[in-house]
Amino acid sequence: MELKQEIARRRTFAIISHPDAGKTTLTEKLLLFGGAIHVAGAVKSNKIKKGATSDFMEIERQRGISVATSVMGFEYKGLKINILDTPGHEDFAEDTYRTLTAVDSVIIVIDGAKGVETQTRKLMEVCRMRNTPVMVFINKLDRPGKDPFDLLDEIEAELKIKVRPLAWPISNGPSFKGVYNLYQDSLSLFLSDDRQTASDTLDIKLDDPRIDEYIAPFTQQLREDLELVEGVYPPFELETYLNGEVAPVFFGSALNNFGVRELLDCFIQIAPSPRPSKTEQRIIDPQEPKLTGFIFKIHANMDPNHRDRIAFLKICSGKFERNKNYLHVPSGKWMKFSSPTAFMAEKKSVIDEAYPGDIVGLHDTGTFKIGDTFTEGEQLRFVGIPSFSPELFRYIENADPMKFKQLAKGIDQLMDEGVAQLFIHKMNGRKIIGTVGALQFEVIQYRLEHEYGAKCRYEPIQIYKACWIESDNQEQLDDFRKRKYNNMALDKRGREVFLADTSYALSLAIEKFPDIHFHFTSEF
Ligand code: G4P
Numbered sequence: 001m002e003l004k005q006e007i008a009r010r011r012t013f014a015i016i017s018h019p020d021a022g023k024t025t026l027t028e029k030l031l032l033f034g035g036a037i038h039v040a041g042a043v044k045s046n047k048i049k050k051g052a053t054s055d056f057m058e059i060e061r062q063r064g065i066s067v068a069t070s071v072m073g074f075e076y077k078g079l080k081i082n083i084l085d086t087p088g089h090e091d092f093a094e095d096t097y098r099t100l101t102a103v104d105s106v107i108i109v110i111d112g113a114k115g116v117e118t119q120t121r122k123l124m125e126v127c128r129m130r131n132t133p134v135m136v137f138i139n140k141l142d143r144p145g146k147d148p149f150d151l152l153d154e155i156e157a158e159l160k161i162k163v164r165p166l167a168w169p170i171s172n173g174p175s176f177k178g179v180y181n182l183y184q185d186s187l188s189l190f191l192s193d194d195r196q197t198a199s200d201t202l203d204i205k206l207d208d209p210r211i212d213e214y215i216a217p218f219t220q221q222l223r224e225d226l227e228l229v230e231g232v233y234p235p236f237e238l239e240t241y242l243n244g245e246v247a248p249v250f251f252g253s254a255l256n257n258f259g260v261r262e263l264l265d266c267f268i269q270i271a272p273s274p275r276p277s278k279t280e281q282r283i284i285d286p287q288e289p290k291l292t293g294f295i296f297k298i299h300a301n302m303d304p305n306h307r308d309r310i311a312f313l314k315i316c317s318g319k320f321e322r323n324k325n326y327l328h329v330p331s332g333k334w335m336k337f338s339s340p341t342a343f344m345a346e347k348k349s350v351i352d353e354a355y356p357g358d359i360v361g362l363h364d365t366g367t368f369k370i371g372d373t374f375t376e377g378e379q380l381r382f383v384g385i386p387s388f389s390p391e392l393f394r395y396i397e398n399a400d401p402m403k404f405k406q407l408a409k410g411i412d413q414l415m416d417e418g419v420a421q422l423f424i425h426k427m428n429g430r431k432i433i434g435t436v437g438a439l440q441f442e443v444i445q446y447r448l449e450h451e452y453g454a455k456c457r458y459e460p461i462q463i464y465k466a467c468w469i470e471s472d473n474q475e476q477l478d479d480f481r482k483r484k485y486n487n488m489a490l491d492k493r494g495r496e497v498f499l500a501d502t503s504y505a506l507s508l509a510i511e512k513f514p515d516i517h518f519h520f521t522s523e524f
Helices: 004-010 024-033 056-068 090-102 116-129 148-159 211-215 219-232 238-242 259-271 399-415 440-454 474-483 502-512
Strands: 010-019 071-076 079-085 103-113 132-137 164-166 167-170 179-183 186-189 246-251 292-300 309-317 326-328 331-336 339-346 347-350 359-364 374-376 393-400 420-427 431-435 456-460 463-468 486-492 495-501 516-517
Touching: 004 010, 010 090, 010 116, 010 259, 024 071, 024 079, 024 103, 024 132, 024 259, 090 116, 090 292, 090 440, 090 456, 103 116, 103 148, 132 148, 132 259, 148 164, 148 219, 148 246, 164 516, 167 219, 167 246, 179 502, 186 211, 211 219, 219 502, 238 259, 246 259, 292 359, 292 399, 393 399, 393 440, 399 420, 399 440, 420 495, 431 440, 440 456, 463 502, 495 502
Parallel strands: 010 079, 010 103, 071 339, 103 132, 132 246, 164 246
Antiparallel strands: 071 079, 167 179, 179 186, 292 309, 292 374, 309 359, 326 331, 326 374, 339 347, 339 359, 393 431, 393 456, 420 431, 420 486, 463 495, 463 516, 486 495
16 A cells, blocks of 8 residues: 555656756756755756766766766655756767656756757657657746747647647737736736745736736737637647646746646646656556666766765656665676665655665666666566667777776776667677767766776777667678678667768668668667
């Protein structure tokens, strides 16, 4: 019974956005509501400021802050809310993709003046792959922005998801009056001098003549807009949101704390509690009494003299207990943890127990990899934690012959952490690093030197995309391997990868070898 209740009261989600749309600001406001922090400005932005691409101190600073704010838990109206933070810098997008494997829902923040931006589009693709329920918060309504109907059309077209407004803005920019809450049929007024707490919510319905007192001269416009909303968008249905088909949309200003409570109050009512998770063997229900969970993120220690790391375990079923023995499935070893940590806002503390939906920080001396499963004895492997086809590639070479071993170990561990992906060229046996952002190459070089005492250098290689290949047609596969011998590599798990040097070469290969499947994520 206890387990059931604990699961029902948990909401684990991530806030995602294009940099600068207001993710950090919104996170902070949510924490203020939860009483997890008491002043604005307590959550430091974890983004690397523009132009800092080769500033290593900045990278280190980023690592330090992001471990502290990786998971922010707080209590709100009897619920346990876990916000999983995602890196702001787009070069760390792969980290964000992995974090999305550990959440049950997502809030997307969009800048009301800029609309849908590139990073949001990519992240939405990952949500769509997993049918993650998403809510949209259109931010910065205190500034002049796009027309709300245009924004909704843009979201539908660009993010390829149907929308249903659950709040509606009354003007924007300097004349922004507030939002009409369609979910609760009430009016929230914007009082810009009140930045810390929520604004007044008035229980005034649209047809109440008193509404003019508050929102004139926009009453008529609001009535017309809402009529159009009801005409164009079907009524909100919980099921379609939970299936990831329709995204409820809210409007507000995170900076001025406006529209945030409406978002949070609706979120806690409709967002899903922990859902079943897939493994290669079977579906795991969170209410199963035995513990299962997987590692979705590994964070290196800030102190370069200690190579230990924190592994983030997402609990999928059962109850996690301190000092209890659990099976680390990949190694077959039983392990217990004397100081598992939980994260409450910016504080970290040792916990005795945790439930599905929670994230537990485990001390790791270099044993764990992304995707590792923990159980009470069952042989399981969670799926849905793919690697994504990297976009940038370089050969990595040893620059200090005396430190060969250190380099190999360093590369190995950094890849386990998910910093980048390693491929071995079949033709020449050389190591190729693939990343999603240019910054990672510098991070790897810097960390190899400072944490492992090894030096590396990079050499260019012309690759457009790496894709995993498979086919039932053995003959075609053999033919492909022979013809593309110069472009074949193995990934870390020994699977075959085609390194297409141009987009033209890739489309040609797809066309010429119709029985071969080219995959852009490592899981298929
Ligand atoms: P991010 O995490 O998505 O990258 O965005 P972040 O919250 O850091 O916000 C980016 C900028 O947008 C910040 O300004 C922030 O103050 C501003 N902002 C966030 N929400 C709103 C809003 O509702 N209205 C307006 N007008 N601005 C908003 P900055 O100047 O880059 O940083 P700071 O010096 O204010 O921290």
